[in-house]
Amino acid sequence: MGSFTAFVPSICTLALIVIVLMLSADYLSSFASHSSFDMLQFRIVGSLSDLQNRAALLTESSDGVIVNRFTNSTAASDGVTVNHFTNSTASSDSVTVNHFTNSTTVKKKSSPSEIDKRKELNQGLARSRASIRKAALTQKFPSIIKNEDIVPQRAIYRNPGAFYQSYAEMERKFKVYVYKEGEPPMAHDGPCKEMYSIEGRFINELEHGTTRFRTSDPERAHIYFLPFSVTSMVEYLYRPLTYDLVPLKQYVADYVKVVSTRHPFWNRTSGADHFMLACHDWGPLVSEANPQLYRRSIRGLCNANSSEGFNPQKDVSIPEIHLFGGYLPTKLQNPPPLTEPRPHLAFFAGGVHGPIRPILLDNWKGRDSDMKVYEYLPEGVDYYSFMLQSKYCLCPSGYEVASPRVVESIYAECIPVILSKKFVLPLSDVLRWESFSVQVKVSDIPRLKEVLTSISEEKYMKLKKNLRAVRKHFMLNKPAERFDAFHMILHSIWLRRLNMRLS
């Protein structure tokens, strides 16, 4: 019996699993309602209520892609039961999988040197907190920042001095321990393209990219990473037509059980110095698998709905970044000069999902030539060109609070107009969204044009300038670059570990 990895290459590296879509799933229907795109769209978006449709799509995506390949898993050798999946349909290669590698159990009492390491680590954290507090007052930037060619646009940060100091402290000392348990594709890998690319990109960057933040000595770690991908679980563990998240939750529960049994770290803090990261809509639901993970651990989530347990005190709202085929669309790479006039006031095109979009479309679809609001884009019109020619890009929540539109608007330097409820905006622990976006209450949607036209040209230019400055914080680079989305997410996790707020 071969090893599992021999059958399933890394999602990130071989891109076997992910079908290249030219269009965002979310506004896919705008383009090609009867085309084969619908059939290819097996990427899962939306709410549980929409499961039925999506499950149907899952089964249709059988162009060589095996969506569900688990037969009976073996129990881990230490008696911890891992996942049991029976009745899989497509597992023609009948692989028996042991999800968790057989790493040695660390159960011995802390030796003096381990105690010293923890003491040193805690003193280091205390020094970082002190220097950040000081910078928050003096607003002086640390030297490593000044040496770089960075001219920070102060307005975009809640507290620029504190942010740059905490960023510098992170670069100097932050160490993450990545658990080795689990095997690809569910752990140590994830999608690096399409809607949920941030999952795979983050995991891969931490495991194979910049090594500065990773430590192989768990006693020297500030934080412990559970490197699983909810999107991969949806692809491999979700059984079509079952509408059932139990297998995904079982995987996560088992993962936590295994690492908390084999290592002393989880129990030490009941998971509080551990983190997971999920961009998939079901991330929050799947994290319910373990109550400590849900309530105490840091959860980096795209679907940051504060009515669904997202807790900004400990959780981190991460950006949903849609990378077609793994790349930033070329059209969005170089937005036009700031002063170039944009002919359209506002733009939206997308499916009528969730509670807010019907209100937007009812009020504005086909109503006003300044308000380019479409359900289906007219033929021959390009989505990104529209964004680049609009002053404001409307970003209503769909099935879930997050939408890749928000980041696409930032790339296009089209001021995002946030139309949502209970959405904790990405990186809003650090960034002042009001300096580069507009938030409009859902009840004000009927007055949307009035709201937007009342923004002065001077204010608009300020927003746009700030938007350009904030752009780098939402870029995904390979390899990661300072201050990009990878580092910003890591920085927010660092802040949670310091247990500090910058505002």
Ligand SMILES: *[C@@H]1O[C@H](CO)[C@@H](O)[C@H](O)[C@H]1NC(C)=O
């Ligand atoms: C899976 O388990 C069932 C019952 O536990 C057993 O009958 C079957 O042979 C197993 N299949 C494989 C492939 O191990």
Ligand SMILES: *[C@@H]1O[C@H](CO)[C@@H](O)[C@H](O)[C@H]1NC(C)=O
């Ligand atoms: C597995 O499939 C058999 C026959 O198709 C069915 O009787 C049984 O209920 C299924 N078990 C589960 C757990 O779905």
Ligand SMILES: *[C@@H]1O[C@H](CO)[C@@H](O)[C@H](O)[C@H]1NC(C)=O
């Ligand atoms: C797993 O660990 C057990 C107990 O330490 C050992 O007996 C066994 O040989 C190990 N298996 C592998 C594949 O390393």
Ligand SMILES: *[C@@H]1O[C@H](CO)[C@@H](O)[C@H](O)[C@H]1NC(C)=O
């Ligand atoms: C952590 O706590 C759990 C539940 O109390 C226990 O089963 C496990 O053995 C503990 N882990 C370690 C390493 O002691």
Ligand SMILES: *[C@@H]1O[C@H](CO)[C@@H](O)[C@H](O)[C@H]1NC(C)=O
């Ligand atoms: C946020 O969560 C609440 C509570 O579950 C839900 O009613 C609401 O629809 C969610 N928002 C979105 C946009 O999904």
